Amino acid sequence: xxxxxxxxxxxxxxxxxxxxxxxxxxxxxxxxxxxxxxxxxxxxxxxxxxxxxxxxxxxxxxxxxxxxxxxxxxxxxxxxxxxxxxxxxxxxxxxxxxxxxxxxxxxxxxxxxxxxxxxxxxxxxxxxxxxxxxxxxxxxxxxxxxxxxxxxxxxxxxxxxx
Amino acid sequence: xxxxxxxxxxxxxxxxxxxxxxxxxxxxxxxxxxxxxxxxxxxxxxxxxxxxxxxxxxxxxxxxxxxxxxxxxxxxxxxxxxxxxxxxxxxxxxxxxxxxxxxxxxxxxxxxxxxxxxxxxxxxxxxxxxxxxxxxxxxxxxxxxxxxxxxxxxxxxxxxxxxxxxxxxxxxxxxxxxxxxxxxxxxxxxxxxxxxxxxxxxxxxxxxxxxxxxxxxxxxxxxxxxxxxxxxxxxxxxxxxxxxxxx
Numbered sequence: 001x002x003x004x005x006x007x008x009x010x011x012x013x014x015x016x017x018x019x020x021x022x023x024x025x026x027x028x029x030x031x032x033x034x035x036x037x038x039x040x041x042x043x044x045x046x047x048x049x050x051x052x053x054x055x056x057x058x059x060x061x062x063x064x065x066x067x068x069x070x071x072x073x074x075x076x077x078x079x080x081x082x083x084x085x086x087x088x089x090x091x092x093x094x095x096x097x098x099x100x101x102x103x104x105x106x107x108x109x110x111x112x113x114x115x116x117x118x119x120x121x122x123x124x125x126x127x128x129x130x131x132x133x134x135x136x137x138x139x140x141x142x143x144x145x146x147x148x149x150x151x152x153x154x155x156x157x158x159x160x161x162x
Numbered sequence: 163x164x165x166x167x168x169x170x171x172x173x174x175x176x177x178x179x180x181x182x183x184x185x186x187x188x189x190x191x192x193x194x195x196x197x198x199x200x201x202x203x204x205x206x207x208x209x210x211x212x213x214x215x216x217x218x219x220x221x222x223x224x225x226x227x228x229x230x231x232x233x234x235x236x237x238x239x240x241x242x243x244x245x246x247x248x249x250x251x252x253x254x255x256x257x258x259x260x261x262x263x264x265x266x267x268x269x270x271x272x273x274x275x276x277x278x279x280x281x282x283x284x285x286x287x288x289x290x291x292x293x294x295x296x297x298x299x300x301x302x303x304x305x306x307x308x309x310x311x312x313x314x315x316x317x318x319x320x321x322x323x324x325x326x327x328x329x330x331x332x333x334x335x336x337x338x339x340x341x342x343x344x345x346x347x348x349x350x351x352x353x354x355x356x357x358x359x360x361x362x363x364x365x366x367x368x369x370x371x372x373x374x375x376x377x378x379x380x381x382x383x384x385x386x387x388x389x390x391x392x393x394x395x396x397x398x399x400x401x402x403x404x405x406x407x408x409x
Contacts, residue, residue: 012189018246019246019248019257020246020247020248020249020253021248021283022248049354057390058371106247107247107248107286108242108245108246108247108285109240109242109243109244110216110244110245110246110247111210111244112240112242112244113238113244113245113246115212115213115214116212116213116233116236116237116238117233117261118230118231118233118234118261118262119230120230120233122261129265151369
């Protein structure tokens with residue numbers, strides 16, 4: 001089932017890519033960019049829990065209790081540059097558009113075939129669609145992390161400290 | 163009918179036009195040889211027909227401008243190659259069949275078998291000769307009415323080319339036209355029905371093989387006449403270089 005889904009995704013990306021083009025380097029770039037982006041964004045979790053710890057003081061009898069009037073830093077401040085790698089990956093994935101256009105001139109002039117197809121837009125679709133999808137997928141992953149971190153921020157921060 | 167009227171093409175970087183006021187009519191069912199020196203404008207003419215270049219003048223196919231609606235009626239084989247090097251022959255066949263509704267599968271299989279080309283090997287691993295053959299096979303099997311060939315056999319041996327001309331004559335249907343640009347004039351003279359000569363971007367001659375037969379002039383001699391070819395040119399050059407014969 002999982003293999004079938006993987007095959008379907010792979011077939012879809014092949015169908016929107018120049019014929020015969022290897023997608024390996026693009027897939028590796030996207031995977032590495034998103035994994036590194038996610039790991040780097042975890043810095044928010046570290047900063048958040050460090051910040052959250054400053055809201056409490058230790059009492060021998062009661063354990064950890066809230067400091068009076070303690071306020072947590074705003075969510076945006078704690079984010080800092082958590083998503084910078086995601087953003088770099090998203091923007092850099094658009095450079096595959098240039099590489100895909102160049103593909104039609106490498107090793108032959110397959111651009112001549114593409115230009116005389118009854119659907120002359122196919123060359124543009126094959127050059128633009130996948131990199132834009134890579135960009136959107138990366139931005140989607142970034143958004144998912146953003147929402148997760150926002151949920152953590154609101155769920156784990158005592159209301160009176162907001 | 164492919165009709166070209168007062169076609170002029172000037173490249174941005176050059177002052178003189180690559181094609182000047184060129185007019186031609188090519189009906190269906192002809193094998194046309196397109197001849198001219200390097201830089202005469204043969205490739206430019208083909209690229210204008212295919213819509214790769216902008217131009218002044220008009221080019222129509224059966225009365226209509228060439229657009230996405232009728233572009234499939236023209237195919238193109240070039241020595242630069244227009245296939246995908248990483249794809250196999252079979253993958254090309256599937257690609258062509260998906261995009262050109264009149265793709266001739268039976269002709270494709272026949273030609274692949276005749277030239278003994280591998281079906282499942284990426285084109286980049288073909289020899290240059292095989293790549294040329296495959297390029298021409300694709301152009302002939304697209305299902306086009308007009309097949310443009312620009313130096314398609316550069317790099318093929320003479321026997322290979324001879325075979326191809328024979329097969330070409332045998333398989334072409336009455337409504338198919340081949341426009342063949344080549345420098346191998348003597349070799350193709352038996353196979354073409356009409357010769358078009360371009361010199362410096364201008365049409366300098368347009369003659370049928372019947373007209374040549376009537377006059378008893380061979381194609382190569384006709385072309386030499388039209389180009390004002392000086393037979394003693396090489397001899398004079400050698401004398402100039404070596405100084406022999408000088409008193």
